[in-house]
Amino acid sequence: MEKYHLKTGLRQHTILKDVYFTPPFNLVEVRENKKDLLLEVMVMSSSPGMLNDDHYDINIEVIDHSALNLQTQSYQRIYVSKKGTTQKMNVKVGKEAYFSYVPHPTVPHKGANYKTENTIYLKPSSTLVWGEILTCGRKFMDQNEEFTFTKYHAITQVYVDGRLIFKDNLYLMPEKINVQDMGLYEGFTHQGCLLYITPNADVNLKKASFAQILEGVKEIEFGISVLNQSALVIRLLGNSGELLYQILSKIRIGEDEIINKSIKELWEQN
């Protein structure tokens, strides 16, 4: 089992308090401006991707009042596997804490059999930016590998104060369910989802500003809808992992900047 655990700490700004990882992982602080209050950590991996029997175990704890952005280094490749590769990611975000995570797209190669479970525990005052992008596999190979993976199953559950408020259950088995059916991919090859939860902003205004970013993008279909007075969800279909990654990253970076500014103002007030 390969794993990494990360817990934030708080001094003048958010710091890496506890960090633990096993090969192939390495966690590196990548905060460019050392004055920034938001901690930025990159997960590096010396492995080309998830191989047979790999099981990744990830634990993230963002303590009260701290702010973390977790980044990936490259696309997550999932190779052919009979028994299947799995990943479990648990995230805890404390009171008035912030966590943003828009990883690079996942690429399930031919024969890949993958299951991932993400469980996120929030407080009513936590802020979350959580993105996921799935590609159809290696698209531009000589032998086209679109949707030739065996199975891809991703379950994401988000709890606020112990109550389930969002669940995404993405299950693709191209041999059994035709992904091009109406209602599924409808001719597209990539999909993305972004969950945004904020106690501090007007979620309808956020919806309008995110929609503005999305409306300017060609060759995608998107939907954006409010979940409750502090949460919204964006769903995307497109033909390029890079494009979907750019769109969701743009939203993520915008929120990272807002949180950096607002923490700074809070510090200056006190």
Next chain:
Amino acid sequence: MGIKKNKNLTYTHSGGQLLHILHIADPTLPVGGFSHSNGLETYVQQGLVKDVQSTIKFIKAMLENNYKYNDGFLVSLAHAYTSAKDIEKLVALDIESHALKSPMEIREASVKMGTRLLKIYIEFIDSSLLEEFQHQVKEKSAYGYFPVVYGLITALLEIPMQDAIASFLYNATVAMMTNAVKLVPLGQMDGQRILFGTHTMIQEVTKDILNLDLEMLGLCNPAFDIRSMQHENLYSRLYMS
């Protein structure tokens, strides 16, 4: 559990249940089913559903990829939890329904229909489980999602689970077909051909639901979600979803 009113009315076993099924699955039941297109209006306005063939594709995909893993499966689970008198699981299922439906209008449509269905049947059925569920909806610790309430009531009426699922799917199919006849538009006879043509599919989907693993609950149909979300911004709308 017992029937509150019409106590003098005695049914033969099968006849009684048949009438209960016909009643609860009747498309004219005043729960507001015909105010909702569940995304079909977007498909029609965008020219994706435009004739008999594309209507059949829509209904088939909705039944086989959406209803099977979502509302149809929810009916069967709610039915099972009710038979086991497990109010906690029933409420947790209702909360899970809320978490699984990301388009706002889909959530609102289902809660509107579910709470109206609850209101109708609370008058007829004497059951502490039903009262407890309604209480939790009132207290906002549950929502009252349509398939959950449907499963709850059909179980209390002692309608067998597979009939509950099949009648729910039939009711949903009639709604899709009727909406398509109005929106596309299609001829009345086209609509009837489509409906009759789905009977086998409904039976197969019902059979599949009975054997589904719990981890298959709520599988996402990205494009259905997207078109349902886009419905919020359509320029002219006849339907609420």
